[in-house]
Amino acid sequence: MAISESQLVWLLAGDQPIPAATLHAIFGPGRVNGATETVVIYARNDHPSLTLTAVKLWTGQDAAGGGFSVALAAQPYLNNSGSINVDTLSYSTATTKAAGIAVNDVPPGYRAAVAVRRTLTGAGTAYPEHNRVILGGTSPI
Amino acid sequence: MSLEWTDVVLADPFDPRGTENAARAIIANIYANGLVDLQYKGGTAKNVPVSASYAPRTGDVVEVVRRNLSSLLVLGPVRTFNATTVEVDSGVSVLYNVEPALVTSANPLVVDPTATKSFRGSDWERDDVYQGAASGATQYGYWRGCYFYGATPQQLSGRRCTRLRIRISRKGEGGVISNVAQYLVGHVHEAQPGGSPLFTTGAHLAGYATRNQPIDLDLPVGWGQALIDGSLKGFGHVRDTTGDYSIAYSKVGDAATGRLTIDWV
Numbered sequence: 001m002a003i004s005e006s007q008l009v010w011l012l013a014g015d016q017p018i019p020a021a022t023l024h025a026i027f028g029p030g031r032v033n034g035a036t037e038t039v040v041i042y043a044r045n046d047h048p049s050l051t052l053t054a055v056k057l058w059t060g061q062d063a064a065g066g067g068f069s070v071a072l073a074a075q076p077y078l079n080n081s082g083s084i085n086v087d088t089l090s091y092s093t094a095t096t097k098a099a100g101i102a103v104n105d106v107p108p109g110y111r112a113a114v115a116v117r118r119t120l121t122g123a124g125t126a127y128p129e130h131n132r133v134i135l136g137g138t139s140p141i
Numbered sequence: 142m143s144l145e146w147t148d149v150v151l152a153d154p155f156d157p158r159g160t161e162n163a164a165r166a167i168i169a170n171i172y173a174n175g176l177v178d179l180q181y182k183g184g185t186a187k188n189v190p191v192s193a194s195y196a197p198r199t200g201d202v203v204e205v206v207r208r209n210l211s212s213l214l215v216l217g218p219v220r221t222f223n224a225t226t227v228e229v230d231s232g233v234s235v236l237y238n239v240e241p242a243l244v245t246s247a248n249p250l251v252v253d254p255t256a257t258k259s260f261r262g263s264d265w266e267r268d269d270v271y272q273g274a275a276s277g278a279t280q281y282g283y284w285r286g287c288y289f290y291g292a293t294p295q296q297l298s299g300r301r302c303t304r305l306r307i308r309i310s311r312k313g314e315g316g317v318i319s320n321v322a323q324y325l326v327g328h329v330h331e332a333q334p335g336g337s338p339l340f341t342t343g344a345h346l347a348g349y350a351t352r353n354q355p356i357d358l359d360l361p362v363g364w365g366q367a368l369i370d371g372s373l374k375g376f377g378h379v380r381d382t383t384g385d386y387s388i389a390y391s392k393v394g395d396a397a398t399g400r401l402t403i404d405w406v
Contacts, residue, residue, distance in 0.1 A: 002226075002227045002229065003229050004229065005229055005230065005231045006231075008229065008231035010231070010233040018233055025236075026233075026235050026237075027235065027237045028237065029237055029238040029239070029240055030237060030238070030239055030240070031239070031240045031241065031242055031243060031299065032239060032240070032241055032242035033242045034242075041233070043231065043233075052229070053226075060232065068239065070235060097230070116235060118235075118237075120239065123239050124239065125239050125240060125241050126238065126239040127238050127239075128236045128237055128238045128239075129236070129237055129238070129239050130234065130235075130236050131234075131235045131236075132232045132233065132234055132235060133232060133233050133235055134230055134231070134232035134233075135230070135231055135232070136228065136229060136230030136231070137228075137229060137230075138226045138227070138228060138229070139226060139227055139228075139229045140225065140226055141224065141225055141226060141227055
């Protein structure tokens, strides 16, 4: 069986799950013109044997978010070890898969690290601001 | 692998003598009204309807069924290969509130009322700010003198109040001559409402005020925070006695009457 959507599991540091659509699970509340913040999350391939290939990373942007942006940075996959310097990554605000950031293949049991950056300069107030981080690829059948 | 249409067309769907009820054809033309032209072995068929689940494309090899001797229906395309991979996407929502920017207001922030008015019985009667009632006038009800501040205190949204004071500026006439206890309550109106004021706190004895001697009296810090957060909008007097009868200047009489001084961090 191919890798299913539910087998790409989103995690916070320490392998804590990110509940679907839970407010403030990744970022806390922010203020207009507040400081830029970066949080690293992970997408783990929980398929027992198949590798996710041709992996891309992109965003779903809140159209009402004013000058707000969510950016992504992909690192080579990590397997519960290693570190990421989020200040040296190249960020993108791509909103389509075609324009998304290319990510290394994710073998079964491995995690793709994703740095999510929010910049509140020029943002508008929102209750809440709603963005998405999306990782997609190709799975053998 | 590419297919020649002659490889896939098995029968002439127009042949009334044919024994086949299904056949293969190629989409040759597509009309805006949903019909298509088919190319099949030995000829063409025009204006053929298509199954609603199939969006035809020119050149598709399709399966066609014969519904009767002269009526055809295109079921859909014939698969020419089976995929070995599938696309899989997974997203996570990133939700958070974006609050207004912190302001760099003066500290303490001084807010003078935008209006003053006193309610009694069923009407807003006076611009001066009354408390209690005069002896012999209680049949009209007790006064509810109010100060209104608009939304100005909310410019401190996100800040923490550390002290709140209100200026009581009694007139030189009216009310009990001596020091009068000042009972304040919080209300929820940025401006004078149409009906009676809505008070949402209990009465707080803030201190005492004498005629013609404006004095800043402390109010609960929690009330200051409620002002900043917007759950309280202003203050007024509720005291149903004649012994604490007091009249403070209207905004016209003293621009600083009811002045709020908000300390914050």
